[in-house]
Structures are given as C-alpha cells and as structure tokens.
Amino acid sequence: MGQGQQYFRNYRQEQSLTQRRIIVSGILVLILVGVLIGRLFYLQVIEYDRYKTKANENRVMLIPEPPPRGLIYDRNGLVLADNRPIHSLTITPERVESYSSLKKELDGILDITPEEWDAFNDKRKSYRRPYQSITLKQQLTDKEWAKLSVNLYKWDAVQVEAQLTRYYPYGEAFAHAVGYVGRITEKDLLRVEPEIYQGALYIGKSGVEDFYEKELFGIPGLSKSEVNARGRIMSELERQNPTPGSDVHLHLDARLQQYAYDSLGNYKGSVIAIDPNTGGFGLG
Known part of the structure; x- marks a missing residue:
C-alpha cells in the first residue's frame, strides 16, 4: 500500500506540473498572439496612410516632361528660333549594375567623348528624382541610332529618346539679338525653380532667349506611371500634358x-x- 500511495502521489504531482506548464504556455501563446494582433493593428490601421504612401512611392513613378519651347518670330512672322526633333542616348542610373562595364560596351559602339561622360556624371550626382533618365549623348546620327538600336536589348538602363533641340535658321546674323540656349548648369538652377526644370536640358543663356526665358519655357507636364521592382514602366496611370511656351514676336x-x-x-x-x-x- 505504501508504494501505491507514493506512486499515486507522484502521478498527481506530475499531472499538476504538466497542467501548470500547459497554462503558462497557453498564457505565453495568448500574449504573443496579442502582441502580433496589436502589431498588425498598428501597421494596418494606425500607420495605414504612412505605409500606403510608401508603397505607392515604390510602385508609382512621377516622370516630368519638359514643355516645347516657344518660338521666336520677326515682325513679318519669319521664324528666328525654332524647335527640331533629335534622338538622344539616355541612361537611367538606378538600372545600371556596373558603370565601368556599361561605359566599355557603349564606347565600343558609339564615339562618346570624355566631356560627354563627365557631363553625365555631374548630372547623375545632382539629380534627386529616382528613375529619371539622364542624357549622355545628344543628336545621334542615323548611323549611330541604327547601331545602338540593335544593341538596346542588352541593357535595361539605356534608351533612345526623342527630344527637341533649338534651331536658328539665320545663324550668327541674329546671334547677338536672339541669343542662344545652352545646357542647364548648377549655376543656372540658382536663378530658377529647380523643380520646374526637372527633365529639361536647355535654358536661355543670352539675348531674347534669356530675357524672355519664363515666357518661352512654358509649364512642364507630368506622367504618373506604374513600375515594377526593377523600375521598368509597366503602365501609365495618369498624365498631365505640358503647356508649350509662349511665342515671342520681335x-x-x-x-x-x-x-x-x-x-x-x-x-x-x-x-x-x-x-x-x-x-x-x-x-x-
């Protein structure tokens, strides 16, 4: 009888210990589930707007579109400053895996000067808008365009974009009065609103082009596009067309x-x- 009572007593103690462990484990599980539910509530309810904005920023890309520059006419309606379409080589920095490899490959196809690479690198360091393409080489010839087009499949970062460049039919005969446009520099951005000139290549440097810069430039447009994880545009969600600059009659x-x-x-x-x-x- 003594051994049976001892066995029964040990059994009751083990059963009681097991029950306490189960209760403690259940309480811990409930606490962890409560913490998890609380965290989910915090993320999905309290911080909903914040994380929704961040998700949209990663999914949606805003692409500025510079407006066509206004034309300059003489008193009889003859064009003194016009716009002509060109094709330019552009690169999206966020999609570049290795600049040294890309430079070697492009230099083997096109004649890209060290000055053009330096200008590209300067812009790359100063641009703050993500996934914005930067011009490397302007005014591609038909031969350069053809050589580049057959190799575009190799790179996600390289594109050929149609752009407008300034053309002066009368050349230097009007240079002192009409002036000219040139590449935008850091110094130029100090006298204008940098946000407005995002994506623009040129700005008036002298003469009428400089004096009437605000009127000639116009209002930039904006494209809201959906992109994938690699930054490639999947679809255009919304578009605001640019407003061309005003024409100037002299x-x-x-x-x-x-x-x-x-x-x-x-x-x-x-x-x-x-x-x-x-x-x-x-x-x-």
Whole structure:
C-alpha cells in the first residue's frame, strides 16, 4: 500500500506540473498572439496612410516632361528660333549594375567623348528624382541610332529618346539679338525653380532667349506611371500634358537684318533702324 500511495502521489504531482506548464504556455501563446494582433493593428490601421504612401512611392513613378519651347518670330512672322526633333542616348542610373562595364560596351559602339561622360556624371550626382533618365549623348546620327538600336536589348538602363533641340535658321546674323540656349548648369538652377526644370536640358543663356526665358519655357507636364521592382514602366496611370511656351514676336525684320549683316561683311560696326510709330527697333 505504501508504494501505491507514493506512486499515486507522484502521478498527481506530475499531472499538476504538466497542467501548470500547459497554462503558462497557453498564457505565453495568448500574449504573443496579442502582441502580433496589436502589431498588425498598428501597421494596418494606425500607420495605414504612412505605409500606403510608401508603397505607392515604390510602385508609382512621377516622370516630368519638359514643355516645347516657344518660338521666336520677326515682325513679318519669319521664324528666328525654332524647335527640331533629335534622338538622344539616355541612361537611367538606378538600372545600371556596373558603370565601368556599361561605359566599355557603349564606347565600343558609339564615339562618346570624355566631356560627354563627365557631363553625365555631374548630372547623375545632382539629380534627386529616382528613375529619371539622364542624357549622355545628344543628336545621334542615323548611323549611330541604327547601331545602338540593335544593341538596346542588352541593357535595361539605356534608351533612345526623342527630344527637341533649338534651331536658328539665320545663324550668327541674329546671334547677338536672339541669343542662344545652352545646357542647364548648377549655376543656372540658382536663378530658377529647380523643380520646374526637372527633365529639361536647355535654358536661355543670352539675348531674347534669356530675357524672355519664363515666357518661352512654358509649364512642364507630368506622367504618373506604374513600375515594377526593377523600375521598368509597366503602365501609365495618369498624365498631365505640358503647356508649350509662349511665342515671342520681335520688331526685328529678318530680311533687313540679313541685308545689314551681309553689307557689313568683315567690317566692325552696327546698323540701327527705329520705327517712330511704335518705338520698335532692329539691330544689325
């Protein structure tokens, strides 16, 4: 009887210990489940707006689209500054795996100067908008375009984009008055709103191009596109078309200007013609 009672007592103690362990384990499981539910509630309810915004930022890419620059006309409607389409080689930095390899491969196909690579690297360091393509080489010839097109499948980061460049039909005859546009530099961005010029390549540097920069530039557009994990555009969700810049009509007479320019030849001098009715004048 003594051994039986001892056995029964040990059995009861082990059973009691097991029950306590089960209760403690159940309480721990309930605590962990409560913590998990609390964390899920925090993430999905309290922090919903924050993480939704972050998810959209990763999924949706805003791509700025520079507007067509306004044209410049003389008093008779002749174009002094026009836009012409060109094809340029652009690179998206976030998609580049190795710049040294990419540079070696591109240099084997196209004649890309060290200055063009330096300009690209300078822009790459200053650009803050993710997945924005940066121009490496402008005005590709038909031969360069063809050689590049058959190799584009090799790179996710390289594209050929159609862009507009400035064209001056009368050349240097109007250079001192009409001025010219040039590549945007860090110094140029100090005098304008950098956000507006995201994606733009040129800005007025002198003459009418510089003085009427705000009117000629226009209002940039914006494309909201859905991208995958590698940054490749899958679909366009929303689009706001750019507003072209305003055209500028001058008092200059292109034919008279050209005549004065040709007449002066290699001599230094100037020709000024003033309309007393309007105060408009032309420079030669």
